[in-house]
Amino acid sequence: GGQASLSRFRGALVSGVLGDCIGGEFEGAEEVPMESVLEHLYGLDEETRGDGILEYSDDTAMARCVVQSLLTRTGFDEQDMARRFAKEYSASPGRGYGSGVIQVLKKLSCPRLSDVFQPARDQFNGRGSFGNGGAMRAAPFALAFPDKADVKRSTRLGAMLTHSCSLGYNGAILQALAVHFSLQGALETPQKFITNLIAEMEEVEDTEAARNDARILKEADKPFCERLHRVKELMERSKVSIEEVISELGNGIAALHSVPTAIFCVLHCLKPVECLPQTYNGLERTIAYSLALGGDTDTIACMAGAIAGAHYGSESIPQTWMRCCEGVEDADRDAERLHALYHQIPFKR
Ligand code: F2R
Ligand code: MG
Ligand code: MG
Helix, strand or coil: CCCCCHHHHHHHHHHHHHHHHHHHHHCCCCCCCHHHHHHHHHHHHCCCCCCCCECCCHHHHHHHHHHHHHHHCCCCCHHHHHHHHHHHHHHCCCCCCCCCHHHHHHHHCCCCCCCCCHHHHCHHHHCCCCECCCHHHCHHHHHHCCCHHHHHHHHHHHHHCCCCCHHHHHHHHHHHHHHHHHHCCHHHCHHHHHHHHHHHHHHHCCCHHHHHHHHHCCCCCCHHHHHHHHHHHHHHCCCCCHHHHHHHHCCCCEHHHCHHHHHHHHHHCCCCCCCCCCCCCHHHHHHHHHHHCCCCHHHHHHHHHHHHHHHHCHHHCCHHHHHHECCHHHHHHHHHHHHHHHCCCCCCC
16 A cells, blocks of 8 residues: 555564464564464364454553554553553453563552652662563554654553653553554665664664663664664575574563564565475565574564554455454454544544
């Protein structure tokens, strides 16, 4: 479809859910042989599967809260979003949340809480979380606002409800920007896509708080920019092994070790990949490749899925995969409503 078409919205939201549900199988695994990935994916094609048997985890649970809040409030409302996170956690605490963020979600449900950003600030002795929990739910912000400045501002605040460390919320901004650009067709020119992301992050990371966090955590001056330069360098190599990707970019639970990785997965899979079936389309390659990295597979596949889905559109999503994953129908319906909000077309409530 054309720029910011309905197909791209559906592709982004549904593929994020697929990445989470399908990637959950390998979350935390140190090594994932490609044969195991393909076996898992072939299993989804079997007639006996279906009916949403692969459950979504915290990634989708929180993204759904973001979507419902943005749609109901027709914009960003921190009180409403915080309330939804807390309510969702107390209704389904077993979705595999990070061990730190649980404290924030419990505090957010306290009716006497006056500042909804305070529980996040109290995390990790006042340092705040640098986990990828803000980034894993960032895609809907890019689907709600056409203006880049609105995407950055709302994503930052939405992430800061649980992640007050700049290495957490800036990772969320990077993920939202990747979806924002992809939605507009920017992946047609991959070099320009990565150059634009670096230019944006140069500005995003140019704050006192970011410099301070980077210094304390002994990271590069602008950690996300530095990682994106590594992505660019890996893209330029004729051959890259999975081991090199993991050692250069990471596959862990920190936003810094997973958001640039997800972006690399999308870029690397724009063309056929040697170890993957020739019959796979770009979206299938992206999800499969994300799983093969091991580590935080549900989250990396969820983020890569959202970026790739915004590029390839809903037509490239295998029906058999959709049938197996919980929450796909809701995502499909919500994508339509977000598309209307983004384009300011009146939608039925
Ligand atoms: N948590 C998981 N998966 C492992 C456990 C699954 C579960 N027990 C099960 O088996 O069902 N996955 C999900 O968590 C990630 C998102 O995490 P989030 O929301 O960022 O959480 P948190 O707790 O804020 O941060 C995660 C961990 O990172 C470390 N960390 C963060 N900031 C830190 C800091 N300033 N100093 C030291 N460590 C810090 C801590 O270990 C946190 O627990 C996604 O993968 C999602 O799928
Ligand atoms: Mg998860
Ligand atoms: Mg995860």
